[in-house]
Amino acid sequence: MTEKFWTKKDIRAFVDEHKFQSVEHIQSTLKDMFKDVLEEALKAELDTQLDYARYDQNKATKNSRNGYGKKTVHTEYGDMEIQVPRDRLGEFNPVVIKKNQTNVTGIEDQIVALYAKGVSTRDIQDHLQNLYGIEVSPTLISNITNKIVPLIKEWQSRPLQPVYAVVFLDAIHFKVKQDGAIVNKAAYMVIGVDLDGNKDVLGIWIGENESAKFWLSVLNELKNRGVQDILLVCVDNLTGFSQAISASFPKTDIQKCIIHQIRSSTRYVSYKDLKRVTADLKPIYKAPTEEAARAELDRFEEEWGTKYPLLVKSWRQNWEELSTFFAYPPELRKLIYTTNMIEGYHRQLRKVTKGKSIFPTDESLLKMLYLATMDVLRKWTGRVQNWGQILLQLTVFYPERVQVR
Numbered sequence: 001m002t003e004k005f006w007t008k009k010d011i012r013a014f015v016d017e018h019k020f021q022s023v024e025h026i027q028s029t030l031k032d033m034f035k036d037v038l039e040e041a042l043k044a045e046l047d048t049q050l051d052y053a054r055y056d057q058n059k060a061t062k063n064s065r066n067g068y069g070k071k072t073v074h075t076e077y078g079d080m081e082i083q084v085p086r087d088r089l090g091e092f093n094p095v096v097i098k099k100n101q102t103n104v105t106g107i108e109d110q111i112v113a114l115y116a117k118g119v120s121t122r123d124i125q126d127h128l129q130n131l132y133g134i135e136v137s138p139t140l141i142s143n144i145t146n147k148i149v150p151l152i153k154e155w156q157s158r159p160l161q162p163v164y165a166v167v168f169l170d171a172i173h174f175k176v177k178q179d180g181a182i183v184n185k186a187a188y189m190v191i192g193v194d195l196d197g198n199k200d201v202l203g204i205w206i207g208e209n210e211s212a213k214f215w216l217s218v219l220n221e222l223k224n225r226g227v228q229d230i231l232l233v234c235v236d237n238l239t240g241f242s243q244a245i246s247a248s249f250p251k252t253d254i255q256k257c258i259i260h261q262i263r264s265s266t267r268y269v270s271y272k273d274l275k276r277v278t279a280d281l282k283p284i285y286k287a288p289t290e291e292a293a294r295a296e297l298d299r300f301e302e303e304w305g306t307k308y309p310l311l312v313k314s315w316r317q318n319w320e321e322l323s324t325f326f327a328y329p330p331e332l333r334k335l336i337y338t339t340n341m342i343e344g345y346h347r348q349l350r351k352v353t354k355g356k357s358i359f360p361t362d363e364s365l366l367k368m369l370y371l372a373t374m375d376v377l378r379k380w381t382g383r384v385q386n387w388g389q390i391l392l393q394l395t396v397f398y399p400e401r402v403q404v405r
Contacts, residue, residue, distance in 0.1 A: 035080050038073075038097065045094045046085045063089045073102050111136070111144045116371030118352035145367050152370045156203055162228045163401065164192040165394060166335060167202075168342040169218075169235050171210040172349060176359045185362065186210040187369055188218050191342050192230075193335075195394075195402065197387030199380050201345070201373050202227075206362045212240025219248035231398055232324075234336050236260040242321060251401070255324040257339040258285045265314040277304060277311070284315070285337065290326035329393050331386040348376050 020026050052059035068083040086092065093099060114124045121138045128136050171186040178185075188205040202222060207214045215238075230252045235241045237260050245254055262281060269277050280300055287293035297319075301312045315322065325337040335341070352372040359365040384390070395402045 166193040170342045197383030212244045216244040256321040
């Protein structure tokens with residue numbers, strides 16, 4: 001047939017010819033057909049490569065057909081043995097089924113896709129067994145997903161933009177097996193917003209529990225990959241974070257996350273007072289100016305300072321970096337006063353990793369986080385909201401550091 005697809009008439013004739021009695025009968029017949037089509041496709045490839053008809057004596061090549069070899073391949077219809085045509089000089093490189101290829105189901109792509117969605121190794125095995133009747137071992141799954149490791153290394157070392165308007169730093173924690181024990185590991189994440197208003201995940205690093213020292217190494221790596229300047233960095237209240245940032249990017253303004261500050265400072269508050277305390281904190285960070293915010297903090301201290309002195313002390317000690325956002329217009333304030341952007345990214349990662357209570361290695365954790373991140377990045381289209389107005393403000397605040405193209 002010369003048609004690209006079978007017509008309904010062709011299908012009906014096929015059904016009438018075979019008089020199918022069951023689904024299994026249909027599958028068995030299709031399997032046989034699939035085998036025939038594969039073999040004929042390979043023969044056609046060799047015919048094209050040799051460029052002479054069978055038994056033709058007037059050929060332009062010294063090469064010739066040399067019988068067949070047997071090969072077992074995995075297909076959607078199960079394992080099947082096919083005959084692969086050979087050439088005398090061993091130059092035949094088929095495209096339909098490559099020389100060392102034994103899988104024609106797209107199984108490798110499916111394993112990686114399932115792994116990226118957080119599906120466990122056991123469930124991947126069950127899925128492939130139930131759907132295709134193919135048995136895959138945990139080792140095979142690991143070997144297949146290991147093929148993305150070079151991609152991760154390439155992604156993790158790619159050159160970055162010289163200037164970022166805003167960078168968010170935060171870590172997410174997981175349990176990982178190490179030396180026969182289960183330990184807590186931190187996955188350090190960096191999201192950058194460039195001067196075009198585009199978001200990107202700049203890297204993922206797996207380390208011990210979150211520390212300022214490790215963050216310093218991350219920031220230095222960003223510099224080594226081409227980052228020369230960061231206007232604003234948004235962080236949580238990790239001890240030593242500000243010093244690490246200043247050591248790498250001394251001109252960068254630091255904004256500590258207001259939401260993290262509320263959570264950490266209200267640890268000192270009894271449950272019965274919690275709702276009132278958080279309500280009374282709101283006028284501080286919602287104030288129109290820093291001066292008004294300081295007045296609200298004084299008023300808060302008058303109300304709660306005697307009962308919760310440590311809470312007030314925490315706000316006053318961190319005030320310099322909690323109040324950075326007051327210098328900026330509302331559009332930029334909304335972007336930087338919390339680490340919501342990176343926490344939203346973390347929520348997407350948690351959806352994928354929630355079925356994995358313990359990771360066998362750091363590498364297995366990194367593979368899953370990388371694949372999940374690639375899914376997130378595909379959805380990050382377009383610029384940050386109101387970016388044109390934000391960029392205009394940044395050119396005023398940082399005239400020598402922001403060059404509009």
